[in-house]
Amino acid sequence: MTALLRRAPLVLPLLTVVIVLAVATDSFLTGGNIENVLxxxxxxxxxxxxxxxxxxMGEFDLSIGSTVSLAGVVCCSALIAGQPLAVALALALGVGAVIGLANGLVVTKLGVTPFIATLATLVIVRGVSLAYSGGHDQIISSAGLKYLVGGRPLGVPMPIVLVxxxxxxxxxxxxxxxxxxWVCAIGSNREAARVSGLPVDRIxxxxxxxxxxxxxxxxxxxxSQLQKGxxxxxxxxxxxxxxxxxxxxxxxLGGRASIVGTVLGAVLIETIRNGLNLLNTPPAYQRISVGLLLIAALALKGLRRADATAIATPAREAATS
Known part of the structure; x- marks a missing residue:
């Protein structure tokens, strides 16, 4: 159990939230609701x-929300124009890839910091999305697109299969x-990775x-969920x-990653959101809960680093004395 908690520290907080919500509302631990959360x-x-x-890698991308908007608008507009579903999907994914390529080139070739580069992309892409859609909903009715969220291959919801x-x-x-x-090596020390011969910019x-x-x-x-862009x-x-x-x-700050932890983080956030919905909590408080979770996670990591430093310093002093 201890090993599990070390590998997946969110298991305990997730179980705690589940127990609290199960006690707070009878609607939480139902098959349909658990499926909605997942x-x-x-x-x-x-x-x-x-x-x-x-x-x-020690970087981040603030433009992903705007990419969501533009990709959805492009896909729905293509479907409205009579394009096949495969073409609409490829266009949306291509738009995302081009935006990512632009971010990567600006950061690596122009030397702009990721925060500034992706913040600028966020604003630009949002503007392009609004201009492309004319500020109007691109409403569609596409069974094929709906399958991305509503499909159930072998009885399992499609988003769960995808994830x-x-x-x-x-x-x-x-x-x-x-x-x-190489990604983690760049996050640990980019210059050392470059000196070691890693293709840092390409990565x-x-x-x-x-x-x-x-x-x-x-x-x-x-x-797919909303049937509109x-x-x-x-x-x-x-x-x-x-x-x-x-x-x-x-x-x-880079150098370490947890794939399973990311999935558990998504489950934890959506469990809290779902519980707040069932408890008729205003949507604004759901955003507040996400922000508080982020602050708590960063604060906990700061405390762990401080503890590690406090433990390591006497050991170094003893070794050099």
Missing amino acids: VAAGIVALPGLAMTFCLA VAATAAAWWAMNRTRFGR RIAVYVLVGTAGGAWGLLIS NGQLGLGFELDAITVVVIGGTAL
Whole structure:
């Protein structure tokens, strides 16, 4: 049990929240409601897995919420124009990849810090999304697109199938490939990684493309749920994507990642949101809860670093005396 808690520290907080909500409302521990929580968590976890690589690299992408909006608008507009579903999906994912590529090039080739570069992209892409949609909903009725969220292959909701497959792929890439090791090496010490001969810029660009593509996929899932695209969709989504990664145990400053932790972080956040909904809590408090979770996770990591420093300092002094 102790080993499990070390590998997945969110298990205990998640169980605590589940017990509290089970006592607070009879509607929580029902099969349909648990499925709703897992579906919502799967939709958030998919971009969170991509963001895990970005944070493990010591960087982050603030533009993912705007990417959600533009990808959804492009997909729905293509369907309205009579394009096949496959073309609409490819366009949305392509939009995300291009946005990620632009972020990667600006950060690596122009030397702009990730915060400024992706913040600027957030504003630009949001403006493009509003201009492209003309400020109007792109309403559709597409059974094929609806399948992304409403489908049930072998009786399992499609978002759960997608996140299980994505989690397995992300875990393998992070823990069993050179790419994952290189990402963490760059997050630990970028200059040392460069001196060691790692293709640092190419890896950074590839990670931004991955995040952008994941943002496009997120936009498809949201448009699948709502059956529409809108220039205002995705507001604040960047906070969700970063929060599930940070509370899941990935180091904000890079060098360490937890794929399973990211998925558990998504489940924890969506469990809390679901419980607040069942308790008729105003939506504003759901955003507050996400912000508080992020602060708590960062504060806990700060305390752990302080404790580690306090323990290590006397040992170093003893060794040198």
